[in-house]
Amino acid sequence: MPELALPPDAQSLADAVAQAVRDGVAAGELVPDTTYSVYQLADLLGVSRSPAREGLLRLAEAGLIEIRRNRGFRVLPPSAHDIEEIIGIRLALEPPAARRAAEQGTDEQHTAVRAALQAMAAAAQRGDDASFWPADRALHDLLLRTAGRPRTAAIIERLRSTTALLGPPSTARGRTLADIHAEHEPVVTAVLDRDGAAAEAAMRAHLEATRDLLTGIRVDR
Template sequence: MPELALPPEATSLAGAVAQSVRDGVAAGELVPEQTYSVYQLAGLLGVSRSPVREGLLRLAEAGLVEIIRNRGFRVLPPRAHDVEEIIGIRLALEPPAARLAAEQATDEQHATIRSALATMAAAAGRGDDAAFWPADRALHDLLLRASGKPRTAAIVEQLRTTTALLGPPTTASGRSLAEIHAEHEPVVTAVLARDGAAAEDAMRAHLEATRELLMANAR
């Protein structure tokens, strides 16, 4: 039986169920070849079937699971060409947003971005994966929102939810948390210096490196 737990930070029970399934996939507790029942998942998480169904529907809409009528659900990990498409979309959205965050964001927003990078650095120094990846996502989200693009931020978050099924990018070829943090440093440095061109270039370089590692893992 897989070992799953509801995350305490979720804003809704359905959201907690969806997150627990994502975490279970990343941890290897839920595998693509097996079909799991709604009853089984509800029992493991100690919740009723209603939020389980709602959470699974959210994951199905994002293309993360396949719901099998009268049987349950099955995990659908992204394939290499899916990853290439997803990172391609992010490359179209995030580098220009980094430029705008550098050129147009307020000093207060820049201070929040600086703090997010410091949180990543502290987590990397401790080797704390559980703290590092939320900080990574938060930094990307802050950069997008500082560019004045909240809808783009929501799109990118959904895309990252899909690629998260592959596990953290460190598993692709041994890239460390410190190395990933180092890829973000020139982005933030350029943003804080209000150097839009450098911020755009640094974000593009980071995403291209991530694409290669994720695609290697998907293959």
Template structure:
């Protein structure tokens, strides 16, 4: 049975140049991460459209995209259900990330523009400041933006979009620090090593540092999911 009471705080994000279906997808993804939409409950497309103040068409389009990403399951003629990632899902996600991100860091070190380098340096500094303050709310968006900036510095916007969606899936496991057992300072240090190598033009070092970061994160997330 659909349940409207579990969706009271669903809101569209501030417009950022994307389509309405993009905004709906972000709203649903954020609601899942916040526990407003819970696993095992079937939600109505009509209710979701009403809560967000949009027509059903962008809601359906957003849900189809989220279903392709494995975040929801479409219940024909009934609505949709939340699907939380399993240990196997995490393994698959990090296999893809390991195939894309380390090599991208090497290319970024070799081909990044001055603008790319300034962006990377600014983001890692934002992470450092947030870690020192214990400000997770500022830390994690900067973390996500840094990974995106590295891929774009490598010249691969499509890979950046793929990785962003994969990170959204693993984020449903809960706050990354809680899931992995690492502090914000430790996570910042891993990223700082990657960025330093990119800024120094050390492609091989950047590639190895990103591989180490991803392998460590995958192992810790898998352990947390099995505990």
């Protein structure tokens, strides 16, 4: 079995199991076309089979996994339509949140946003995928929370767990970590300048570029 861990702040064991599986997908510990044992998952996470099954049922309802009777479960790679829908949701939520973060974020929050972008830059310079992608997620999460949208941040994190099944986008079509960092720079620059319109436009451009890349990967596969 892969390396998974229960998050410390989940509201229930079932929630914790669901989040542990999402995290495993995002980290590449759980991959498509492999069947995993529910019993082994429960043992690995140190929970009984009941919350393990309940957490997996929630993920199955969301379309992230398929439960295979008497065999276990497997993660489901998203289709091009799934990706378009997911990025459509993100386009509806994240650009206006970037505007709000620019216009209403505190100086302390903006300092944290700058530090998050710097962490991405450092990871990109090292070619460190393992550090870059958590820094990427952290920046998006921080922008949403700076905008006062914690529930939206939780929704976006779950959606990103699904698109993560396609693997790191830097490996396709010549898009490097430096390229992806560069797409985030105008977002953060606008936020720090408190230019709401520019922050919204830059976030929209970044997400549209991500959509075009990911739908291309899905079609090619």
